[in-house]
Amino acid sequence: MCGLVCLWNIDDAALARRMIDRIAHRGPDETGIHSLPGIPAVMAHCRLSIIGTENGSQPIPGEGALLAVNGEIYNHRALRAALGPARFATDSDSEVILHLFADGAPTWIAEPDGMFAFVLATPERVVAGRDPLGIKPLFMARIGDGLAFASELKAFDGLGLDTIAAIEPGTLFDSRHGVRRWFRMPQGAADLRGDEDPEPLWRELRLVLEAAVRKWLVADVEVGSFLSGGLDSSIVAAIAAQSLDRPLKTFSVGMADSPDLVAARAVARHIGAEHHELVFTAEDLAEILPHVIYHLESADTDLVRSALPTHFATTLARRHVKAVLTGEGADELFAGYSYHHAYRNRHRQLADEITRSLGTMHNINLQRVDRITMAQGLEARTPFLDRDLIAFAQSIPASLKMKADSEADGGSTEKWILRKACEDLLPPALLWRKKAQFDEGSGTVEALQTALSGLLGTAPPVDRNSEGRLYERILRERFEEPDFILANAGVWTGGRVAV
Incomplete structure (x- = not known):
């Protein structure tokens, strides 16, 4: 479990540091700030190491992207086997999101099973998603021509922002394609049918x-x-x-x-x-x-x-x-x-x-x-x-x-x-x-x-x-x-x- 910050089209590592410091309590084991050439993003991550404790540092680079995740993916072993273990650089459950996205299946976001919020940046776009119930939080705000993401409101405190939005549960935000709802709550049933045995x-x-x-x-x-x-x-x-x-x-x-x-x-x-x-x-x-x-x-x-x-x-x-x-x-x-x-x-x-x-x-x-x-x-x-x-x-x-x-x-x-x-x-x-x-x-x-x-x-x-x-x-x-x-x-x- 962790906290994350992502600045997209905002080249300000000092701001990323200020924001992640505000939520450092979420991940007392390790803090990382990272960027990659060609990707217009600065990502920061504070880590509580639960899975992949030895080599699961974040943000995670790979497949032409940079990823930060807060949460746990409980079916990560099955996904890792299906995706091909040789592709993985860490033992972190979070890394499966990087490779699922890279494979480009239309419904890839429905594959991870667990509680999570993440931001993934490529040279062309930034993508952010949240688990079906919203167990893990994620907020997004516009700063100038860029976007800022963080796990808690207090990361934005003092920045003088006018508006902020929560990434809604069960949704995926894509700076290129907008918002899609990938999970809908199943409608509850009312009564037993006839003499059905409970x-x-x-x-x-x-x-x-x-x-x-x-x-x-x-x-x-x-x-x-x-x-x-x-x-x-x-x-x-x-x-x-x-x-x-x-x-x-x-x-x-x-x-x-x-x-x-x-x-x-x-x-x-x-x-x-x-x-x-x-x-x-x-x-x-x-x-x-x-x-x-x-x-x-x-x-x-x-x-x-x-x-x-x-x-x-x-x-x-x-x-x-x-x-x-x-x-x-x-x-x-x-x-x-x-x-x-x-x-x-x-x-x-x-x-x-x-x-x-x-x-x-x-x-x-x-x-x-x-x-x-x-x-x-x-x-x-x-x-x-x-x-x-x-x-x-x-x-x-x-x-x-x-x-x-x-x-x-x-x-x-x-x-x-x-x-x-x-x-x-x-x-x-x-x-x-x-x-x-x-x-x-x-x-x-x-x-x-x-x-x-x-x-x-x-x-x-x-x-x-x-x-x-x-x-x-x-x-x-x-x-x-x-x-x-x-x-x-x-x-x-x-x-x-x-x-």
Whole structure:
């Protein structure tokens, strides 16, 4: 995992250095700035070495082009074999993009499977692409007659730019041909057909899920797992633990004796993990708030709240590993949010809402996970957002995701088919544990009230408007051009499908 900068038709190595220094936290292992004769580009890259640790330095030259990548390509071995191993100069998974582009197949961009953002420059054009869900970020701005690309907004802070655009998830920008959308979210299914038996679906789901976790474990370094004690992270950790020949390192954080800590200990014992905990206080929250808001690049109240425990989980995990698995995406994919219960008998609408919300994750939860983990040079991996798993899960009827308990009680169980598929992995009390948001289960919400009261000098409770104003004030103090950051920050997207 890394950070990148590319200046196209801008011959300014000093500017590239300034920009990459702003995001150097993304890649603490190595920084490189490179250009090639005949290619009107300066590229900079800060590297967190995960695959090809010995010779995977970037930017990567070759095939008449220069390439910088942020992310992981999980099918790189298969692609390397198909492309011809003799063409490769490094062991980096990223190099496959260079050769796929050079071969010129019309749909080459659909070949890499993973999470990635990249910029590739040739003498005639610059090309930039992003993974299907936007797990990895990439921004583009015009500077004079040239283009500037970078992994985070803060790289552009202070440059006096008027406009900037995010390379959208699942799109490819080409300075010669414009923008094309190479990935479209599969439309979710609504109901079972007639008397169709759901058992084959949940059994196949289990196999697809196991394959996704194994795929996202690929690395030349040890991979651990965040473990909140909730369903999603517990399932990922349990499958990962079965896939390794060593104890899985798991990481849990919260206030002392918070529900998440208690549940995570039970899961860790059950799966035989090497478990680690970090307990934080209200004073800790107040202290790290400016750091979190700066790296989050947002003052959105809900994003900041969920970013705080993510920061502590990252702090803990980074002491032991360079990469972790997370449970992000399961709630969007399998109807895990409380508001999904309103769709109990509206399966077509629920299927449409799931499809919509998956397409907005890059601006909210995925932004939080990327920015906060990369702030400390930790790679976060999201196997629930594996492309094959998404395709299969979207074929599962929404009526099996939010499943009615019975006509008599009028209740419903979120993520029913996911629980059913993993019934043998966890004890029933853990598998059917009531969902809590990360900031709630970890105790962050209550402790944050104490922290905010101290910062504002008021008695609790602190209302959301006052909380939001404090976050914005902190953000404004940390950036040279805060209006630019706020105008381009990811925000929670409205427009939920009507019930």
